[in-house]
Amino acid sequence: MKELSQACGEDLLCEPQSIIMKIRKLVGQHPNELAIACPHQPADLYGCKSLPMEASVDQSAPPHLRWSYQTLDQTVNKIKQRFMAYGSVKTTLLFVFCENQVESVIFTLVAYSLGWIHVPIGPEYLCNLEEVQRMITSVMASLEASNAVFLANNEDTAQKLDQLDVSGEDLKVCCGRCSYPWITFDSLMEYSDPPPELQRVGVASNELSVFFTSGTTSLPKACLIEPMLWFHGLELSLTLGSLELGNLVGVAPPINHAFGFICTMMPLLRGASIVLVGPRFSPQGMIRALIHEKCTHAALVATMLFGLEQMIEDESFETPYLKSLIFAGMTMRPSLVQRCKQVLGASTIENFYGMTEGVFVSTGPLEDLSTTVLEDVVTTGRPISGGQVRVCVVGGRSPVPTGITGVLHFSGPSLINRYLNCESPDFYESDGNSWFVTGDRAVMDDNKQLYVVGREKDIIVCGGEKIVPSKIEDFLAQTSQFQALEPHVVAGEDIVAGEVPIVVIRFAAGHDVENQMRDTIRENLGARYVPRAFITLKSLGLRQMPRTPAGKIQKEELKRHVTEFRRSQSFDSISVLNPFQRLTQSVLTVWSRLLGIQASHLDIKAPISQLADSVLMLSARARIRSETGRSVPLSQWLTIRTIEDQMKTLDALEGEQRLNDLEGTFKGLNPRSLGVNDIVHLGEDENAFNMTKEVIEKNITAQGLSWEDVQNVFPCTDFIQILCRSKVINTWNIRTAILSKKASAEVKCSLLISILLAIAYKECRI
Template structure:
């Protein structure tokens, strides 16, 4: 943290932006696709957007929504909506049209900002978006005719609504749910401010540093991480896509601190000496949101001896990060085993390891479900009080659904997953959603979706199916069947055919048995 950032703890999401607009108005705040905004300019845009939203009738308790690839407008919308007591529901731009329909309707969004590249997806389901009163289109480059830029130019700026409270929801991030449909995770301003302060522990921006924001903003790792630069008054370089050329361009433009999924490391190391040299300019490489194969991590540590590596573990329901493994621990010859840990809880976080059957706390070193308590714990799942009650106890503990242990030194090891979730390249993929689609294929008798290890993505989706007697289907046919209804990243990358799936005496499919042959030689399973 820069010395000038030692300020009173903020209460609201837009406080630090207002501070830097006052203190360093002409300094660089954000660069994106060749455009740069100062702190004063960015603050003015947020205030104008708040004015435009208010003119549309948006206020406390309302929801607006954003659908595009990475774009500073998403951050502006989050800050502007929060200042009115409203929330931004950020939609995964990789979703199919039917999935967009579900998320936007479930959130109750009244205003939808959508990138022109994705406008066709929205138009295909526009008549089904029952709550949306206005759609505003925006272009990647803000060219003439950009409806969003025109909206800002014609709006009167307004300050934060005095009725807004820290507990007001400011973000709705969609995470997979028990029915196979995503659940809207409600994160308050107090949640997000706490995360910015606590997950920031151990970071040390120096004068001249720039923050690279490349994680998708629909992912909590993107929308939480972008607040680091705003908190410290450090300029951010945002990429529209997390592809190699965009990342290298941002680094060449001076970005030297970042958070990315492990798959990027694999891609860079496989790209040759020139790519490795470019990424060697990074002072900090924070990674998480997917399993990191230990050989890949060791290769990265060796390739970039001057880079500080920080591993983080967390969930959308805690705003992102809840434990971290710091740089010194990545290069500690006395404790190499800690490389497969998730580190220690961040400030403000408590951890318990609980017996799944009895609910009792387990001794040090025993495996059980990981529970966390923190001011970062979500306020709940949107419109789903029963699902909320299942994961948040009356005394505020969040049940992660992940299995792990804590050692005598307080290091958390995450080893398996109670939730039937696959994490591929940082994307949460929920198996029943895919199973529901595959089960509709006429040849499929039964199906189980599992995650299998992948050197690039951490995990990929594998379908294990049995067919009805006399029926035939190919792997390509089943994958294509999924692609008609699901985002491509959710679709199986491989299909295995069995005569029958293994089941326990009560008839439940034994997914652990299906996964076991693939995970035997891996150091971590999450």
């Protein structure tokens, strides 16, 4: 019997330590060691002295910010003392609207030093002021904050924040030039000679941050987290937890999101150095930073790798000092792992799975991550120290056996127990622990290795089979020509299959390229995965892919645009030349639209099996019947070899099977009633057909419908019936036990007798 899909991380053997206390200890031990480098910020920023570059590094590059632990600590203390002079209040929220820059790190440490609540929000969120207003208001109300401080990365951000409805007494600081009521970061740094009572301030008891989820389908959700609990569990599990003096970590993900925050703060707690490669990611900036700063580690997501790959191929860069890569935010494929090694030359790679809610799973650093693979998905590893995972049935809380795909659930000290600004059924209690339903599809193998395969809500159900969009996207991304199109797969409606894969691309690719993409998918994944259409952003009326401020694709929004576009498209009117030409044009139009290939490019003599699977054949049959009024029995249809043969077969139809008058068929109604040959599972049995028709008419008459309204009939035979009918087993009965609470034995007995009598009475009447 298979084990259940559940696993635990290593035990936590000690108590978590304060972030500020650990930083202060490192400042005392290594005051002159490099703490943070920002190649995009000046070396003399705020009058602070930067450490020199090594002599072996290309000196032609302009000097940039390189602060020691001591300089960073002194700056944090100056800002902290200035805020205390203004009047520090413990329930203050510190909203940081910055990119990857030294001020983000400074204000994080200032907040923790003062016991304030650190709330980082990317400046890009301000493109939707209404959303940011709700984010700020909801957090202020939830935490009952009496005061707020705002930090803006530049004047433009400050002006946008001025449009929000916030308290007039809040303190506002801008990193660049600004006007009243904002004050400059420079002015805070000018503060000196603090009074003695401010110099004796100890460490605050609380170190809290609020991070927002990506909000791909709704408003961003606020998560109140204790970072030291995160780092306590992560330190024993991640590559970052084993860093030491002399290691440099290149950080590209945004600091205002969980992954970027972890990759920025954890090295500083280990005495290592961080290199913020730019205010935001750029391939050129990252390559320069990795080379000039001699980075030993780097944190990336998949889209960044694609940019770096192209950059290195074009300009032949090398990163000889890079030893380890930490990846997050994707379903890893073996091909991606190999490309990491080829492009960046790292000896170890770590696959890190995380969510803002405090869900963390990781492989740790592995020399050959591609050896642990399940169905072309690289392992996500095991839960971090103190964490637990379960792979549960969809919509339930019971773990499935190993090897079965389900939905990932997580529990551990790092997990929040609720959102600040909304209720969610995804949090629940079990066995005395708080659990969270991630919404990600996962499978666990017999060795308790976890594999995350995609989002449950993104699944495309095509003809009863589940298609994972990321599988299609990953195969297309392996070719640079396809990758440049930024292909994203969503579900499209289909009258037969239910849903089919549709690919949205940034610009028109040309039919040759589209055919290459179809061939790539067909050869690697099978006919069912072949996209039914490639739709450009321009066709959808979009200038760019809909994204959250965090940069994630909003699949639901994209799907909505695709649905509206496809519904607006109708079959082109067909000029009536002669009956056969009209029929030929109709069949070509149907297949062209289903396959996404121009009619002129269709090879009507090629075997249909090379173009479509059985589900697509059903779709074609239904659409051709609606378009032309002609239909052949399904059993015959599935045996027709080519599109040309379909045309000939349809042309040869007579009588009821051939209706030239198309009036009304575009309304989606059958041009004639279903006959015995149309319901394939009846095997052309006239008696079975008449019985089926009688039962259906009996049930639909009350709804004002008749047999003429029926489009199709198909069986929903369940698993047990199939086994019994085929004599694999003779019978299979299910017994159900119902656990009742707060009921006496007498009450239970009385209820059981009532139920049995009711069943017996019903059977007698039947």
